[in-house]
Amino acid sequence: MIKIVIAGATGYVGGNVARACVSSGLFDVRVLTRDVKRIPHDLVGKVEPFVAEVTQPETLRGLCDGVDVIFSSIGMYIVNRKPSLWEVDYHGNLALLDEARRARVNTFAFVSVLRGPEMAAVSPVAEIREGVAAAIRASGLDYLIYQPTGFYNDIGYLLRSARQRGVLYVAGDPNVRINPLHGLDFGEEVARMIAAGNQRNTLVPIGGPEIFTREEMARLAFKTLGLPPKIRYMPLKMVSLMADAARFVGHENAYTLFKFLEFAFSTPDMTGPCVGSRRLGDFFARLAREQSLALRPSLVEEEPEAQTPPTL
Numbered sequence: 579m580i581k582i583v584i585a586g587a588t589g590y591v592g593g594n595v596a597r598a599c600v601s602s603g604l605f606d607v608r609v610l611t612r613d614v615k616r617i618p619h620d621l622v623g624k625v626e627p628f629v630a631e632v633t634q635p636e637t638l639r640g641l642c643d644g645v646d647v648i649f650s651s652i653g654m655y656i657v658n659r660k661p662s663l664w665e666v667d668y669h670g671n672l673a674l675l676d677e678a679r680r681a682r683v684n685t686f687a688f689v690s691v692l693r694g695p696e697m698a699a700v701s702p703v704a705e706i707r708e709g710v711a712a713a714i715r716a717s718g719l720d721y722l723i724y725q726p727t728g729f730y731n732d733i734g735y736l737l738r739s740a741r742q743r744g745v746l747y748v749a750g751d752p753n754v755r756i757n758p759l760h761g762l763d764f765g766e767e768v769a770r771m772i773a774a775g776n777q778r779n780t781l782v783p784i785g786g787p788e789i790f791t792r793e794e795m796a797r798l799a800f801k802t803l804g805l806p807p808k809i810r811y812m813p814l815k816m817v818s819l820m821a822d823a824a825r826f827v828g829h830e831n832a833y834t835l836f837k838f839l840e841f842a843f844s845t846p847d848m849t850g851p852c853v854g855s856r857r858l859g860d861f862f863a864r865l866a867r868e869q870s871l872a873l874r875p876s877l878v879e880e881e882p883e884a885q886t887p888p889t890l
């Protein structure tokens with residue numbers, strides 16, 4: 579059995595990596611959490627919780643004892659001003675790296691972002707993720723740095739917005755190509771690579787099985803809901819202005835988000851090498867079912883993906 583620590587398992591990406599590791603039967607899984615109640619219900623009893631807070635490094639002591647591999651997708655969605663991305667995504671992950679080195683873990687697997695090195699020049703989100711990736715690469719530990727394109731949980735905002743507003747706004751280039759990825763397809767790939775153990779010290783750009791333009795994804799959201807497609811186009815300049823405004827009012831986290839979007843909405847090719855088989859249309863259909871059930875709360879099924887995914 580491979581002993582793995584998963585940091586971020588209470589979120590979409592890390593949760594799916596934990597699921598894939600557990601169901602492979604090849605891993606003994608320890609998950610880092612701030613609160614045991616946040617562990618997804620389908621993982622309870624199948625993983626060993628370790629309660630700590632990455633922004634308080636002293637609490638991490640012992641996390642990696644006896645561990646072969648650590649995987650981290652710890653990262654913030656940027657809605658509030660505090661804590662800052664630097665505190666959580668950067669210093670939090672570096673604290674995990676320190677603990678991994680102290681405990682002589684073999685391999686650090688980390689989630690950065692597709693085209694991270696290019697994006698880092700313009701977007702602090704990528705600058706931070708790539709800064710952590712650079713520290714891991716320099717640490718002497720073996721590493722796997724994943725560079726995923728968008729995950730389905732984020733793309734799900736299209737369906738929610740189409741239903742709530744009846745209209746979708748596509749900012750920037752509607753022809754940007756992207757192959758979004760289901761979290762479980764990603765998790766299965768991570769588990770497979772770690773278990774195989776033959777791809778050490780590798781950067782892994784990664785995407786899902788189908789390539790769409792941004793406009794095609796918006797149309798798919800309307801089609802799933804059985805609504806006529808109502809798409810409005812916004813110049814990229816609007817996103818740049820929002821970034822400027824956020825910086826002007828001192829909202830650094832919002833600034834980093836808009837700079838990320840500015841890059842993602844203007845880079846023609848946001849596709850990574852294809853893995854997996856789970857299709858976006860099926861994910862949308864399931865989300866649509868869950869949303870209509872949510873109108874009648876007593877009928878909501880308890881399923882792992884029923885957790886409210888964060889929106890961009």
Ligand SMILES: NC(=O)c1ccc[n+]([C@@H]2O[C@H](COP(=O)([O-])OP(=O)(O)OC[C@H]3O[C@@H](n4cnc5c(N)ncnc54)[C@H](OP(=O)(O)O)[C@@H]3O)[C@@H](O)[C@H]2O)c1
Nearest residue numbers: 586587588589590591592612651652653654666728729732
């Ligand atoms: N989703 C995408 O499309 C995408 C694409 C490329 C890269 N990524 C990268 O992957 C990361 C994870 O994505 P995700 O979709 O899994 O996000 P998520 O569902 O929001 O999960 C984030 C994880 O980070 C933890 N976390 C957040 N704030 C924290 C804090 N202040 N202290 C300690 N832990 C904290 C969360 O723990 P709690 O449950 O305790 O809050 C959770 O386990 C992102 O931040 C991003 O950098 C994502």
